[in-house]
Amino acid sequence: MPGQNSHWWQYKSWNEIVDHAKECDIAIIPLGSIEQHGHHLPTGHDTLQLFPMLERIAEQTGAILMPCPWYGAHPHHHWNFPGTVPLSNDTCKAMIKDIVRGAAVAGFNKFILFFGHGQAFVTNYTVQDLGQEGFYVLSVMFQNSVRDVHDEIFETPFWHADEAETSIALSLFPEYTDMSKAVVEYATPLLSREFLTGPTQMTSSKPLRFDEGTVSAPEYKDLKIGVVGDPTLATKEKGDKYVDAIVERMVNLVNSIKKDYPAGVKIETN
Numbered sequence: 194m195p196g197q198n199s200h201w202w203q204y205k206s207w208n209e210i211v212d213h214a215k216e217c218d219i220a221i222i223p224l225g226s227i228e229q230h231g232h233h234l235p236t237g238h239d240t241l242q243l244f245p246m247l248e249r250i251a252e253q254t255g256a257i258l259m260p261c262p263w264y265g266a267h268p269h270h271h272w273n274f275p276g277t278v279p280l281s282n283d284t285c286k287a288m289i290k291d292i293v294r295g296a297a298v299a300g301f302n303k304f305i306l307f308f309g310h311g312q313a314f315v316t317n318y319t320v321q322d323l324g325q326e327g328f329y330v331l332s333v334m335f336q337n338s339v340r341d342v343h344d345e346i347f348e349t350p351f352w353h354a355d356e357a358e359t360s361i362a363l364s365l366f367p368e369y370t371d372m373s374k375a376v377v378e379y380a381t382p383l384l385s386r387e388f389l390t391g392p393t394q395m396t397s398s399k400p401l402r403f404d405e406g407t408v409s410a411p412e413y414k415d416l417k418i419g420v421v422g423d424p425t426l427a428t429k430e431k432g433d434k435y436v437d438a439i440v441e442r443m444v445n446l447v448n449s450i451k452k453d454y455p456a457g458v459k460i461e462t463n
């Protein structure tokens with residue numbers, strides 16, 4: 194049989210996929226991005242990081258892994274930076290909906306969008322549309338699943354091509370990472386940071402999250418290198434710990450769904 198030992202949908206035959214759904218009907222849909230990550234990291238960073246995490250999650254849960262698009266949606270301030278190839282919000286939304294609808298035909302009933310790139314402003318709206326259609330879909334930006342341990346591992350909050358992202362790269366794909374080119378750089382917010390919560394900062398009394406307004410300057414005008422943070426603080430050990438924590442949280446999440454709603458049980462959302 195073509196791919197019965199793989200966790201990835203694209204290596205299986207259609208009948209293997211249908212059989213898989215009878216055992217476990219949870220499909221994880223990774224969402225990547227192609228985005229500049231400074232001079233020291235590859236543009237595929239946010240996509241490359243997903244594969245090893247997902248294989249560990251699938252190994253421990255039995256969830257199937259959908260093929261991963263290498264492109265994603267981007268906030269307004271990412272556009273026009275060389276090396277970055279954004280999908281428009283409507284394209285990304287339509288793509289996610291079509292992937293869910295297609296996977297459902299084979300018998301999958303529960304879907305988890307999984308990503309580390311800041312595109313929750315699109316996924317959060319998309320899951321509401323899919324809920325109206327009857328699909329049970331969760332949107333997980335992995336940074337949110339480990340916000341409580343972020344500060345135990347890292348000295349700085351999660352922004353971009355920084356301590357955290359570079360540590361992940363040193364842990365998972367050091368062959369594409371060049372620390373000799375890592376430099377410290379910070380972006381210019383268009384609203385005082387006093388009012389802005391970053392991706393890994395626990396909820397505070399600050400009224401706005403970073404993606405709840407056009408609050409960042411266009412990066413192609415604002416940044417010289419493309420870094421927001423301090424990648425020189427990155428280590429493989431920090432990356433290993435962070436990835437372990439993300440995998441553990443996701444395994445717990447998937448197993449909880451399996452326990453509450455066994456394979457074959459469709460969850461009513463409309």
Ligand SMILES: [Zn+2]
Pocket residue numbers: 230238239309310353354358
């Ligand atoms: Zn990134």
